[in-house]
Amino acid sequence: KDRGAAVGVQRDIDANGNTITRVVKKGVKDFSFGRTLGEGSYSTVLAATDRTTLKEYAIKVLDKRHIIKEKKVKYVNIEKNTLNRLGEHPGVVRLYYTFQDERSLYFVLDLAAGGELLGFLKRMTTFDEECTRYYSAQILDTIEYMHSKGVIHRDLKPENVLLDDQMRVKITDFGTAKILDPPKKPPQNGDGPSGMPYHGDPMEEDGSKANSFVGTAEYVSPELLTDKAACKASDLWAFGCIVFQLLSGRPPFKAVNEYQTFQKIVGLEYEFPKGFPPVARDLVERLLVLDPAKRLNIEHIKNHEFFDGIEWGRTLWKIKAPRLKPYV
Numbered sequence: 001k002d003r004g005a006a007v008g009v010q011r012d013i014d015a016n017g018n019t020i021t022r023v024v025k026k027g028v029k030d031f032s033f034g035r036t037l038g039e040g041s042y043s044t045v046l047a048a049t050d051r052t053t054l055k056e057y058a059i060k061v062l063d064k065r066h067i068i069k070e071k072k073v074k075y076v077n078i079e080k081n082t083l084n085r086l087g088e089h090p091g092v093v094r095l096y097y098t099f100q101d102e103r104s105l106y107f108v109l110d111l112a113a114g115g116e117l118l119g120f121l122k123r124m125t126t127f128d129e130e131c132t133r134y135y136s137a138q139i140l141d142t143i144e145y146m147h148s149k150g151v152i153h154r155d156l157k158p159e160n161v162l163l164d165d166q167m168r169v170k171i172t173d174f175g176t177a178k179i180l181d182p183p184k185k186p187p188q189n190g191d192g193p194s195g196m197p198y199h200g201d202p203m204e205e206d207g208s209k210a211n212s213f214v215g216t217a218e219y220v221s222p223e224l225l226t227d228k229a230a231c232k233a234s235d236l237w238a239f240g241c242i243v244f245q246l247l248s249g250r251p252p253f254k255a256v257n258e259y260q261t262f263q264k265i266v267g268l269e270y271e272f273p274k275g276f277p278p279v280a281r282d283l284v285e286r287l288l289v290l291d292p293a294k295r296l297n298i299e300h301i302k303n304h305e306f307f308d309g310i311e312w313g314r315t316l317w318k319i320k321a322p323r324l325k326p327y328v
Ligand SMILES: C[C@@H](Nc1nc2c(c3cc(-c4cn[nH]c4)ccc13)C(=O)N=C/C2=C\CC1CC1)C(C)(C)C
Pocket: 037, 038, 039, 040, 041, 043, 044, 045, 058, 060, 079, 093, 107, 109, 110, 111, 112, 113, 114, 115, 116, 159, 160, 162, 172, 173, 174
């Protein structure tokens, strides 16, 4: 079996308007690889061009030996399954196909040519309200879509929010996502707000209890720190942190080390900088709530005054991105 290729399907329209479906076998040799776009803990994302169609992609390359040694096989499968399940949404990087050679696995994905939102925020220091409204609305719309597919991201942060060539949001990095399987039993009372809380990580191949996953310190929700149960509302806690950071230039909970940061989170120790816009402040205060069941849910967030003027749904992805301006 030609292990260097993946079966993909290409659809074109011929002169008479008929659809021609071609089965294409893509492999490493079909692409010319460019610069490194990002480094994950056990993967590298490279820019690449399809030699035949000249279309640009991002290709995530994973070293098979390293993945096995680091016992990350499960995470690679979670990412692939999550990406396949999330398929088509303007706010999610799309996975076109995967293939492998003797050394590596290759994920062929959308190129988010704008790079990380964090990069723009660092250059601007802060975003003004209009930019914050636009970017956080697209992030929220994408979170809503992920949750509707039973996916909790669990590590939302500005580094994982990419931008495409139209400066539209592309959320990425699903290796630590959690897929909420349809309930076999109705959720018992006492389960988290989503009714299907997630306790700890899957068992490792050797049956050992994996050290349960915790996201990036500054954006981790209190429930993940106290009883290890991530739920859909955990993504909304991270969303609150991101809105705060876009307008103020820093995350709400940041300390000299992770432990101190965790202390601030569970103690809800944060303050707004002077001049933080009051309407946005009200929104953030209703998201950074310790009890996940008392956090605003997505419907309430969409109706919050901060998003007045946003037309949710397809229009949100058609409007022109506002020119980036700092909040002064
Ligand atoms: C977060 C991620 N960084 C990145 N992941 C992806 C990028 C990407 C692009 C730039 C970029 C583009 N232009 N300038 C910089 C910078 C970082 C990127 C992309 O275009 N397409 C898919 C990606 C990831 C797909 C993944 C779900 C499988 C880490 C740091 C983990 C490598």
